[in-house]
Amino acid sequence: MSKTSIDIQKRNRSEWPKLIDASFFVQLPQKIQTCLKSHLKRSKNGNEGTNLKASVEKGPSTALGLNLEKQLQHWKENPVWTEQPPEIKVSVPKGSLCKLSVEVDVGLPPDAVYNIVIDPDNKRVFKNIKEVISRRVLLDEGLRQVVEVEQAALWRFLWWSGTISVHVIVDQNREDHSMKFTQVKTGFMKRFEGCWRVKPVFVDEKSCFPFKPKTWDEYYSCTGGKGRIGSKVSLEQLIQPAIVPPPPISWYLRGITSRTTEMLINDLLAEAARIRGISEPKKSVGEPSEQTSYEHQVDEVCDIKERWALRRRNGKQYHKKFP
Template structure:
């Protein structure tokens, strides 16, 4: 058995290249050319990634994973809105994070309605140091306005850490927004700990792998903290109510697409094992 199509080919591509040692120096790139390629370094065990893909595929045939709705809470203080989002996704953390930072934004294309919910218009790398990469990005987000999706341009500085599975971002220019910044992180969930780890509760992925005999599935908890302040007059009712509602609806559309993608991955036919073999260890 192998990994899922799409992500399997990505794993296979990386497994054919010697993994590079993590750089100990900072590198200022600041290229004028757009870069929509995946970084050529990985910071997790490729064999374990394939194992997790197989576990999820087999489990999905017997006991399908239930996609829970996101928990969204919005508060308002001193002119700033804070939107906190928590979402549980039936994919290992490194799978989910790589989809979220996909330079091509493939995760956020609604295949049923054939439209991009979010896409990268430009992507220029400013700084790179090991797993950390800072970029200047222009994104187009399809905002849900009374059921009609209207593209809104966003120019952001994005700071990604592919080892910690965290991202921070801050606006250079976002339509309607005086302030716009946030962060998100992906953390592991030990799905089978109660069933397979009866003697002790695992606290780390290494402990979970050991107590489950390598048969425990990893899911993900995605936490997003978004802060924004609209320009006048959009910071005052009733326009502020409209901005708040549009932000929540748009976020729900993007999160629903993440869940739809996770279903497609869990139910896809695995690739042959020989196409995803890997002899390298993680960094």
Template structure:
């Protein structure tokens, strides 16, 4: 559990809570589509940035949401590590809202109708709510699969720890719902990208939004850089070729499409 900081403490805390107590605190939540995300909880700076992004998009459309770069490696104990880096032309808090909306929309599906939906969301439930900074949510999803002439939908439950303060989302498949996986967990981290710092901040590189706003005179746009780290290990005999090759190909392809879908959601929100 030491692969990602905070995972061990999060899982231990969840395992210490009795199921009945959890269910009393839980509540069903209905998420909004990415284009209707409520920004009332965002900071004034984020609201100002979002307004600037929309004005800029009308003049010069953002073209720097490059396709995610993918790196894959395998450890000596059979764990596959998947890393992806990409960017979205929106401020970090807004991107965090998109990630944690858990809505039913899949924008790449609607834009490119020949592609199957990557995931469908059935429901979401808040297990623990520590206010604005942190939530633990269980999301029930289904993933379509196809092998030769057979196809269907596989139920999938994911637990998310949403940390707004650090702009990090941890996720994992619960042990009791592994679905042929001994291990499946990861984290998605968002960091600010001061894209106009070279233009406005010639004296020094800004370290935070406050410094950036001062040196740019409030004109500098803040984008987001995202880093996804995913670790998984299939159960035997699926951890051996040729099964492991097929699982690896499906996970890489599906994960990349999910990240590209985040970029499409960002473009939709930026242009409204």
């Protein structure tokens, strides 16, 4: 190679830094990190619905919890909600008294419903809880708690009533809005266990017609951020005495259990209505209560579906008198 060619190559190499700054390759990773951070920051401050969609994928409590106050406000602005009777299925697994499976839609967002269910002072809501004898937190992980609870519970069936001690370990997890319970030790009751679950429901999805939202992001968008979120509440519980009594005693006990569970659901629905801002008109002192009299008649009916049908008919007549 000639001396002239070597001089040209050296001169060209010396000019490379002028064309491409070598520090660019060193700074490239840092620039990428800065760009990504900037993009994530813009996404965080951007569309609220998108943020909520990402939160829903992590867990419902994160998304709905952040907007619980706003959701409750939507419900108070539009409290229209038609209560439907719960679906109650009673089965009799071998060796047990009964297994109850209940589903009902509630006009409140999941976090609000869950707050009612796990409230340590929920005896003010659930009338079948006479008193909380003891309550001890065994584990606290923020969203999840394990609690030991002993309660004195009331039961009522037709003209019979009484109390029973309920001592259970409760595993409550706000991440998926579940609450599992199982008895502490066997005795009269060999097995007593169950689980509450609360899932979100898009109440105003009809306003999106003909589009049917499948995610919170889509629902938020098509309702303009005003869409209400309700809850689908399910309760399953298994009751197995140490000795299962023969019929007809087992029939009566099964009826007591079904009635007590129905009372729980009624109390939950009543509290949800109160939170939405719905209350019955005040009556003057000494005025006879037609509602109370009718409720007494309803309680005399043994069939659950028939009781709910009577309540709905009575509710329509009651609201006609007091619009």
